Amino acid sequence: YKTLLPKALLELVQAGVQPEDLAPLAYQARVAAKLYARERCTLPARLMANLFDGFRSLKRYGRWQPVGMSYEQVWDKYQK
Numbered sequence: 001y002k003t004l005l006p007k008a009l010l011e012l013v014q015a016g017v018q019p020e021d022l023a024p025l026a027y028q029a030r031v032a033a034k035l036y037a038r039e040r041c042t043l044p045a046r047l048m049a050n051l052f053d054g055f056r057s058l059k060r061y062g063r064w065q066p067v068g069m070s071y072e073q074v075w076d077k078y079q080k
Contacts, residue, residue, distance in 0.1 A: 027071045034068060 009022050038046045050066040057065035061073060069077070 023075070024071060027074060031067065 009026060012022060012025075013019065038049055041049075053068050054064050054066040057063060057069065061069075
C-alpha cells in the first residue's frame with residue numbers, strides 16, 4: 001500500500017489529474033487498506049482495533065467511528 005499508492009498517484013498527476021481530485025482517492029485507498037488489514041488479523045485484534053479507533057474518535061470528535069477518521073476530518077487534520 002505505502003509503496004504502490006504514491007507511484008499510482010504520481011502517474012495520475014503526470015496524466016493531468018488535479019491534486020484536489022487525488023485526495024479522495026488516496027483516502028479511499030487508505031480506508032480499504034485498513035479494512036483489509038483488519039480482516040486478515042485475528043478476531044480479538046480486530047475487535048481491539050475497532051474499539052480503539054471508536055473510542056479515539058469519540059473523544060476527539062464526539063462521534064463513534066470504529067473505522068477511523070472521515071475524509072473531512074483527515075482533510076482538516078492536514079490543512080492546519
